[in-house]
Amino acid sequence: MIDQKQVQLANMELWKQWKEQGLIHARQTLIESYLPLVEYVSGRMAIGLPKSVSKDDLSSFGVMGLIDAIEKFDYARGLQFETYASWRIRGSIIDGLRQGDWVPRSVREKAKKVEEAYQKLEQQYLRSVTDQEISTFLQISEQDFQQMLQDISITTICSIDDPIREEESETRLSLIVDEKAKNPEYQVNEFYLKDSLAKAIDRLTEKERTVVSLFYFEELSLSEIAEVMCLSPSRISQLHSKAILRLKGVLGRFKNQLFQDN
Structure with a gap:
């Protein structure tokens, strides 16, 4: 000490x-x-x-x-x-x-398709959708879907300097403000955003929630999580990708509703 x-x-x-x-x-x-x-x-x-x-x-x-x-x-x-x-x-x-163009365009397109699939199906069914339902929607086999998750696992990281919308220059960093300066509109939006995320996390499978918790809150690496959960690192990577894509789908719906209301 x-x-x-x-x-x-x-x-x-x-x-x-x-x-x-x-x-x-x-x-x-x-x-x-x-x-x-x-x-x-x-x-x-x-x-x-x-x-x-x-x-x-x-x-x-x-x-x-x-x-x-x-x-x-x-x-x-x-x-x-x-x-x-x-x-x-x-x-x-x-x-x-x-x-350095570390992610091929084809991989980013796959990630976008899966994210949109989660967004549409979970909005339609109002629940967490299965791998089979996603595979059917994408018109591919479940095995191909698992491989797709493995391919796009490298895209499920983001920077606070990324633009919020591709056609605009405003970044996530620009939205970080002093908590003491919150206005009523911001507080309302923040409340509904947290509520949407909480519901989305509830819809994750138990294994997906565990991976998210261990990775983002306990700060374990994916290999360490694999040891804790007695699964392979590739399986943990797939679970992480699915969880992030589900959550991004929810955030996408929240963003669309926000812009429609405004």
Whole structure:
């Protein structure tokens, strides 16, 4: 505990030296001290990516995100740098991969078809649809559907710098606001969004809910989840993809309703 406090005090001094005095050596020391965070984030994101994606490339993109975070972070606000930097590192890695055309257009088209299938069928039946129903809707076999899920598993990550709608420049990051500045309209929309997500999560299968919980709340990697659930990593990847596509379908319906109301 004492060591951790000493580290925090040392880092605070480094932040002061860098932000207030502009000392380059303090900036460099901060970068070096937070490099393990880059390895952690890139390691989690490497799960499920094609073998052609180099771990070194992920780390390189991540370091750029870390540097950007150190440049923009306001230590005086008392926020936790690790949380802020993790978002920046993750976003930088995703941006780097997309600039390198790491996901073929055909794979993105498959993901879009599956997402639309979940959105239409679950809106029609008002329940969680089965793999067989999705397969029938897509006019493919269940085996081909499982393979499709495996193919598109690499697309179920997103950046807060992504545009909300393809034809617009507004990003998810632009919607992050100070909680103290919420207006009534925002609060109403937020309430219905949370309610929609809660209902969508309830509709997930037990295994899908478990994967989402372990991955996003317990912060386990997909390989670690596979060990916990006694399933193969590829099966965990499929469950994760299905859960995300279901949730995206719900968010798509919420977005459409929001724009229609406006």
